[in-house]
Amino acid sequence: MxxxxxxxxxxxxxxxxxxxxxxxxxxxxxxLLWQVFAAGGLIPTPGRIAGSVLRIVSTDDFFDNLFSSLTLTLKGMFYSIIIALVICYLSVVPIFTPVARFIIKCRYLTLTGLIFLFTLLTSNGHNLKMSLLIFGIVPFFVTSLLSIIDAINEQEYELCKTLKMNNWQTLLEVVIIGKLDQVLEVMRQNFAIAWMMITMVEGLNMSEGGLGTLLIKSNKYIDLGTVFAILVLIFAMGVFFDLLLAKLRTWFFPYTKLQIRK
Amino acid sequence: MTYKKEEIILQVENVNLKYDRQILRDINFNVHNITRPDMQQGQVISLIGRSGIGKTQLFKILAGLLQPDTGGVKIDSDLHPVKAGEVGVVPQNYILFNHRSILDNLKLGLRGSSEKRSDKEKEDLLNEYAEKFALKEHLKKYPMQLSGGQRQRVSILQQILTGNRFILLDEPFSGLDPVIKDKVLELLVTISTLNELNTLVIISHDIENSMAISDTAFILANQEGKEGATITETIDLMQLGLCWDPEIKKNKAFQDLVAQMKFRM
Missing domain, CATH: 1.20.5 (Single alpha-helices involved in coiled-coils or other helix-helix interfaces)
Structure with a gap:
């Protein structure tokens, strides 16, 4: 009871x-609700989607497409986090502060309007996808990371001063080392954005394949069973990476376990 | 009780601080080096005032973390203006680096020390102090795993390891149970006698505990018709024969003095 x-x-x-x-x-x-309400309707039932998942997974090119999407996402994430970290760490230096604050506002820019510009600036489809992905992710990374830096307790900086650290040592201790665990958390939260964007940018250049390409092709032929099956796979991969990054955070930074309400 | 007041080692002169209203007004006081025969006697000063009077602002000014509008703070026998890092600070919430173990937090304190030591000497010193402060079994833990009292000890020790002779403690008795409070009092007395020049400045609203270990107490209060807190009274506990006595709280004269102070505040 x-x-x-x-x-x-x-x-x-x-x-x-x-x-x-x-x-x-x-x-x-x-x-159960899905099965009951979707039966005979437009949306495929869970049973039909499960069948499509098995069929897609057993096709020859599925793992090539999955690998292509994953490589692109991970590469995009890697470059984005490096760029975002450099911008955020430098944001405490007054001359770089306006740049960082401007990048935050860039998340309101729509990528669709910038595709033409990026096409002109990049040499091939892969670079176009990568640059769009980075441009799309970096503002979100910077927003999250800057909010972490802004939330740092003033007393942590004062503690550094009383321990005779100079300003650069303070930056290293409080902002860089002190918040490293939260960088992984930001990565975890923003991986979802990257993973969501991958399907969009893959649609721009289909020569390399990818889950996004599969999705667009299936949508074109209104093959909803396959569309939902791909969505389920994308969702499952996202959940897997979510768990993996959360686990990595507690492995690398065991003290984070002490700060989380169970 | 034989003692001598030697040179001034901390001088606060005409400190004024104003935000949207006057917070601190004409703060003036001196701290002398106290010497006693055949022993190392440091100084313990109390700055007592009610909550919200501006104690924390004065605390930051004394630590060199905040610049007053006028006046300033000078320290050491050469009376040079205080700079951040020359005065140890133990804030009320015992702030530590939560991403570092206790041992690493203490090592950071030692890294700030101007004294050159070999790795072996550093390790020996850390072990010696960890033993003295009852922290030996907690060295591998993280700050979040310690109780308030234990964190306070780490915070104090971290500041001692920097080699600073001046240590400011903001409300060191707040939120501690009576048994722990007595242990903190003992610890502070021990620290004050580790070195002749060790000077503890306790900023608190806890009159009884602060005065029990102090040689001098300054009362920070508002004066009628004037905005901003100032030093309204100086109590020389050495002159009154009410200091350096572990049983002072049982002394009738001390109890009367505490009662009077509570009434006046």
């Missing part, structure tokens, strides 16, 4: 076992 009461009480603590149980129940209900 207490368990059911706790499910509806704010801030109530639920054990890991019960939480897993809750997830399974929620998923089962969602699938």
């Amino acid at each position: 207490n368990f059911f009461k706790s499910l509806f009480t704010p801030f109530a603590r639920v054990s890991n076992r019960n939480y897993t149980f809750l997830i399974i129940i929620d998923c089962a209900i969602a699938l």
Whole structure:
């Protein structure tokens, strides 16, 4: 009885076992509702999607497409995080502050309007996709990272001063080393944006394949079973990377476990 | 009780601070080097005032972290203007680097020390102090794994390891249970006697505990009709024969003095 009461009480603590149980129940209900309401309609049923997933996974070019999307995303993420980190770390130096603040505002720019410009500036399709991906991700990375820097307690800087550190040592200790764990968290949160954008940029240049290309082709032929199957695979990969990055954070920075409410 | 007041080692002169209103007004006081025969006697000063009076601002000014509108703070026997890093600071919430273990936090304190030491000497010193401060078993832990009292000890030790002779403590008794408070009092007395020039400045609203280990207390309060807090009273506990006594809290004269102070504030 207490368990059911706790499910509806704010801030109530639920054990890991019960939480897993809750997830399974929620998923089962969602699938059941989907199966009931989608039967005979436009949206394919879970059973049909599962069949499509198995079919896609067993095709010859699926792993090539998956590999192509993953490589592009990871490369884009890597370059984006490096660029974003440099911008954010330099943002505490007054001369670079306006640049960083301007980049934050760039997230309101739509990529569609810039495709032509990027096409002119890049030499091939791969570079076009990569540059669009980086341009799309960096403002979001910078926004998240700068909010972390802005939230640093003034007393941490004061502590550095009392420990006789100069301004560069303070930057290293408080901003760079001190917030390294949160960089992984930002990566985790923004991986979703990168993963979402990949399908869009892959549609611009289909020669390299990728899940985005598969998705666009299936959409063209209104093959909704395949479309949903690809979406399920994209979703599953996203969830996998979400878990992986969360795990990496606690492996590399064990103290983060102490700060998270369980 | 034989003692001598030697040279001035901390001088606060005409400190004024104003934001949208006057916070601190004409703060003036001196701290002398106190000597006692056959022992190393440091100084323990209390700055006592009610909450919200401007104690934390004065704390930052003393630490060189905040520049007053007028006046300034001078330290050491040459009375040079204080710079950030020359005065150790133990803030009320015992701020530490949460991404570093206790040992690494302490090493950062040692890194700030101007004394040249070999790695072996550093390790020995860290172990010696960790033992003294009852932190030996916590060295591998992270700050978030320690209690408030333990974090406070780490914070104090970190500042001691920098080699600073002046250490400011902001509300060091706040939020501690009575048993821990007594241990903190003992610890502060120990620190004050580690070196002749060690000077602890306690900023607190806890009159009894602050005065129990102080040689001088300054009362920070507002005066009627005037904006901004100032030093309204100086209590020389050495002259009154009410200091350096571990049992001082049981002394009737001390209890009366504390009661009077509470009434006047």
